[in-house]
Amino acid sequence: MLREAKIEEAFERKYPEQVVLVTSCPPGGKPNVMAVGWAMIASSEPWMFALGIDEGSYTYSIIRGTSEFVVAYPSENMAQHVLFAGTHSGRDTDKFAATGLAVQKASDVSAPLLADAVANFECRLVAEYRPGDCPIIVGKIIAAHVNNDPHLKRLYTVAKGYKLSGVRLL
Amino acid sequence: MLREAKIEEAFERKYPEQVVLVTSCPPGGKPNVMAVGWAMIASSEPWMFALGIDEGSYTYSIIRGTSEFVVAYPSENMAQHVLFAGTHSGRDTDKFAATGLAVQKASDVSAPLLADAVANFECRLVAEYRPGDCPIIVGKIIAAHVNNDPHLKRLYTVAKGYKLSGVRLL
Numbered sequence: 001m002l003r004e005a006k007i008e009e010a011f012e013r014k015y016p017e018q019v020v021l022v023t024s025c026p027p028g029g030k031p032n033v034m035a036v037g038w039a040m041i042a043s044s045e046p047w048m049f050a051l052g053i054d055e056g057s058y059t060y061s062i063i064r065g066t067s068e069f070v071v072a073y074p075s076e077n078m079a080q081h082v083l084f085a086g087t088h089s090g091r092d093t094d095k096f097a098a099t100g101l102a103v104q105k106a107s108d109v110s111a112p113l114l115a116d117a118v119a120n121f122e123c124r125l126v127a128e129y130r131p132g133d134c135p136i137i138v139g140k141i142i143a144a145h146v147n148n149d150p151h152l153k154r155l156y157t158v159a160k161g162y163k164l165s166g167v168r169l170l
Numbered sequence: 171m172l173r174e175a176k177i178e179e180a181f182e183r184k185y186p187e188q189v190v191l192v193t194s195c196p197p198g199g200k201p202n203v204m205a206v207g208w209a210m211i212a213s214s215e216p217w218m219f220a221l222g223i224d225e226g227s228y229t230y231s232i233i234r235g236t237s238e239f240v241v242a243y244p245s246e247n248m249a250q251h252v253l254f255a256g257t258h259s260g261r262d263t264d265k266f267a268a269t270g271l272a273v274q275k276a277s278d279v280s281a282p283l284l285a286d287a288v289a290n291f292e293c294r295l296v297a298e299y300r301p302g303d304c305p306i307i308v309g310k311i312i313a314a315h316v317n318n319d320p321h322l323k324r325l326y327t328v329a330k331g332y333k334l335s336g337v338r339l340l
Contacts, residue, residue: 146180
């Protein structure tokens, strides 16, 4: 049975929730990485991702300029990196230098792949919407990469306050 | 380290993945329920959900008519119901009658709440986009409801082929 609740209270029941990392790179500049919780597949022919990216973020300004980004599923080993990426701004911090996040060159975009992620998806910006207070950007996936370790598992946000963990089946 | 892969192969590394149930109700008709994997929060002021809803689905036609729906986080106890909802069409099946899914009356919309879900969100349609092959509908959340059982946990899609399970922290 249910009881009416504040929306914020009801959202506390959403965990574990997926989190992705988004990389981007300004022309001639250093790459940046951001943690994004609002993410979903948005099309299958062609494959697309939709992401909620804060308008004030450095990532948003880069993507608006380059129309390119990479979506990565972080692995369980990357909790500290995701926490750092999600709580610092690339405007004043080189997050790759600060974290030592391992990168690989992408096939088709300037943004880097994350070598320790479970999977990476190179995307080209195809649409942007603003239904509420956050830009929703949509990228067409133009290349994909998986980790050579087939046992590597995805990291999740498991509670409010940036608690990150792997999960196992019941 | 990474290797390039087909997009579909890379998506096989996405699990566990969230799934939601979406209820809707045509004027004077029987309610329907659908399973949706493409779902995310899309705004925080006001709170909104974005959902990828197949254009040919009965749910899509109902929501286009009523502009109302409910998003529910299914609980671990609801795996069989979610599987049924996700593999049958409401055009030819009364899924509530077939499954015995327990409902409660919503506060502000005609679509029913799911009494055994972890949380329910009543939504009013505010936008629709079509970046690729699937309509993305956006609903403003106008009321929320949580289960009285605080220990009830959310159900996930844990592998391709409609495998559903609860998860526990690592």
